[in-house]
Structures are given as C-alpha cells and as structure tokens.
Amino acid sequence: YDFVQTALTKPGVVSESDFNSFMLNFAQIAGVYIFVAVLMDFFTRHWTFRWRTALNTFYMQNWPRLRHIEGASQRVQEDSKRFADILEQLGADFLKAILNLVSFLPILSRLSDFVGRLPLVGKVPHSLVWLSMLWAFLGTVGVGLVGIRLPDLEFKNQLVEAAYRKELVFGEDSESHAGPEIVRQLFAAVRRNYFVLFRNFLYFDVTKWSYLQFSVVVPYLALGPTICDAAISLGQMQRIVSAFGNVERSFQYLVRSWKVIIEFLSIYKRLNQFMAHIDDKKGSDNECESSCEESSIQIQGSA
Numbered sequence: 001y002d003f004v005q006t007a008l009t010k011p012g013v014v015s016e017s018d019f020n021s022f023m024l025n026f027a028q029i030a031g032v033y034i035f036v037a038v039l040m041d042f043f044t045r046h047w048t049f050r051w052r053t054a055l056n057t058f059y060m061q062n063w064p065r066l067r068h069i070e071g072a073s074q075r076v077q078e079d080s081k082r083f084a085d086i087l088e089q090l091g092a093d094f095l096k097a098i099l100n101l102v103s104f105l106p107i108l109s110r111l112s113d114f115v116g117r118l119p120l121v122g123k124v125p126h127s128l129v130w131l132s133m134l135w136a137f138l139g140t141v142g143v144g145l146v147g148i149r150l151p152d153l154e155f156k157n158q159l160v161e162a163a164y165r166k167e168l169v170f171g172e173d174s175e176s177h178a179g180p181e182i183v184r185q186l187f188a189a190v191r192r193n194y195f196v197l198f199r200n201f202l203y204f205d206v207t208k209w210s211y212l213q214f215s216v217v218v219p220y221l222a223l224g225p226t227i228c229d230a231a232i233s234l235g236q237m238q239r240i241v242s243a244f245g246n247v248e249r250s251f252q253y254l255v256r257s258w259k260v261i262i263e264f265l266s267i268y269k270r271l272n273q274f275m276a277h278i279d280d281k282k283g284s285d286n287e288c289e290s291s292c293e294e295s296s297i298q299i300q301g302s303a
Contacts (some may be wrong), residue, residue, distance in 0.1 A: 044092045052084035062278050074162060075274045079267050086264045093257060097250040104246040105129065111240045116226050128244055131222055136251030139211045143255050147204040147262065153197045154266035160189045208255065215252070219244040 007014035059066065059076045066072045112128040124130060164186040171178025219241045226232055232240070249256070 040092060040095065044088050048084040048088035048091075051087070052080055055080040055083070059274075065278055066274070069274070069277055072274075074165075075270060079270055079274075083264070083267050083271060086260055086267065089260060090257060090264065094253060097253045100246055100250040104243050104250075108132070108240075108243040108247050111236070111243055114226070114232050114236055114240065115223065116229060116231050118222055119224055128219070128222065128240065129247070131218070132244055132248045132251055135215065135218055136248060136255070139215070139252060140254045143204070143208050143211060143258055146207040147200075147258055149200055150197075150204060150262045151265035151269065153193070153200060154262055155269045157190075157193045157197055158266060158270060160186070160193050164190055204258075208258065211255065212252075215248060218248070 007019065056076065059080070063076075066076075069075075108128050109126050112126050115127050117123045118127050118131070121127075164183075167178050167182060167186055171183075220227075222244075223232075223237060223240065227237065254261070
C-alpha cells in the first residue's frame with residue numbers, strides 16, 4: 001500500500017520498470033500458492049476416499065449383522081460418503097489455518113511494534129497477537145455454548161428423515177406401504193423436528209454473525225489511539241489490518257466451521273451407533289459359540 005500510495009502522489013516517482021518488478025514478485029508468490037493449493041486438494045481427496053474405502057470394506061464384511069438395522073444402506077453409502085467429504089473439508093481448512101498462522105503470526109508480531117498503546121490496557125508487548133487470540137477464544141466459547149444442542153437435534157432430524165424415506169421406498173414396491181395416514185404422521189414428525197432445529201439455528205446464527213461482523217472493526221478499535229496520534233502511515237495500517245484479519249480468521253477456525261462440525265458430529269453419532277450394533281452382535285455370537293461349546297462338552301461327558 002505504501003508503494004501504491006507513493007506512486008499516486010506524484011507522476012514519475014515510481015517508474016514502470018519498478019512497478020512491473022513489483023507485480024512480478026507478486027506473481028511469483030501467487031504461483032507458489034497455486035502449486036501448494038492444488039497439491040493439497042489432490043492429496044486430501046485421495047486420502048479421504050481411501051478412508052471411505054476402508055469404512056465400506058469393514059461394513060460389507062459385517063453386512064450380515066447390519067442388514068436388519070433400519071437405514072443400514074444409508075449408513076453404509078450416504079453417511080460414510082458424507083463423513084469422508086466433511087472430514088476432507090475440515091481437515092483441509094484446518095491445515096490451511098495452520099499454514100496461515102505460520103505465515104502471518106510472525107508478521108503480526110512484528111507489526112505490533114507500531115502499535116503504541118491499546119484502549120483501556122495501554123502498552124502490551126505483541127499486543128495484536130494476544131488480542132486476536134483472546135477475541136477468537138471468546139467467540140469460540142460463546143458460539144459453542146449457543147449451539148451446544150444442535151448436534152443432537154441434527155441427529156434426531158436424520159432419524160425422522162430416515163423413517164420417512166424408508167416408508168416411501170417400501171411404497172414404491174408395495175401398495176400396503178406409504179398410505180396417506182402413515183405418510184402424514186411421518187412427515188408431521190419431520191416438520192416438528194425441523195421447526196425446533198430452525199429455532200435453535202436462529203439463536204446460533206444471530207450469535208455467530210454478530211460476532212463475525214463485529215470482528216471486522218476489532219483491529220480498527222485496537223489501532224484507535226495509534227491512528228489518532230498519527231503514528232502510522234496508511235500502508236502500515238492496511239498491513240496491520242490484513243495480518244490481523246488473517247491471524248484472526250485462523251484462530252476462528254471452529255467458529256467459521258461450526259455448522260459443518262454440527263453435521264459432522266451428527267453423522268459421527270449415527271456411525272458410532274451403527275458400530276455399536278456390530279459390537280453387540282459380535283458379543284452375542286461369541287456368547288452363543290461359548291454356550292454351544294459348553295453344551296457339546298456336557299453331551300460328550302454324558303456319553
């Protein structure tokens with residue numbers, strides 16, 4: 001920003017060769033970013049699909065124990081796919097947040113030296129770093145508390161949706177299923193659950209978007225005394241705001257991903273319940289085998 005501001009103050013201060021050299025440096029940085037971003041996306045897609053392949057293989061090996069469970073096909077096909085997709089998204093975003101912190105945290109720490117004092121607290125070493133961490137922590141805790149019920153509500157929503165979908169699937173092949181009354185009752189349950197979910201999401205969205213919108217002005221409020229003292233230039237202010245925004249967004253990873261995390265937790269809960277059926281069935285099979293062996297030993301002893 002200082003370079004552009006200097007170029008705009010007076011004709012000829014910055015030559016075209018200097019400007020082109022500046023743009024070439026930017027192109028080199030952008031080229032490295034493009035290469036890393038493409039490589040990261042390629043790796044995460046392959047890695048998550050291999051995870052889904054492992055889940056699918058395990059479920060198919062235990063399919064005789066699972067086929068009687070309501071919505072078993074959805075767990076194996078849809079939930080495992082969605083689980084892998086969300087995990088890819090969360091993992092990639094988390095890695096980007098870490099790389100962002102590695103890049104911008106040292107910059108923000110150095111730029112904090114330009115900040116003379118913060119409102120209310122005065123001079124603090126590395127003030128902007130501590131401020132970004134504190135603000136992100138408060139937002140994460142606040143949004144998490146407001147949305148604490150949402151994973152369970154999303155889980156219940158999937159249960160009523162599965163019951164409604166199953167009845168419609170049966171109705172495709174049998175006229176005795178999907179009658180008007182049963183369909184009305186099942187969809188009424190879907191409707192009830194969605195209204196509860198929407199009400200809780202309303203509280204969540206008000207909290208989340210209010211917090212994120214106020215986050216825009218936090219660096220300017222922190223720089224208020226420094227700006228009023230004319231202690232920094234426009235370019236320095238823009239660099240500070242940009243670095244603060246990048247660090248802040250990285251620390252706000254959970255807040256910005258919370259809706260995806262809610263869906264991820266509900267899917268994890270369904271798959272975990274699915275796994276419990278496998279463990280219970282294996283336990284029952286082992287007990288049956290033990291009983292059969294004991295009976296066989298007793299019969300042989302009697303003989």
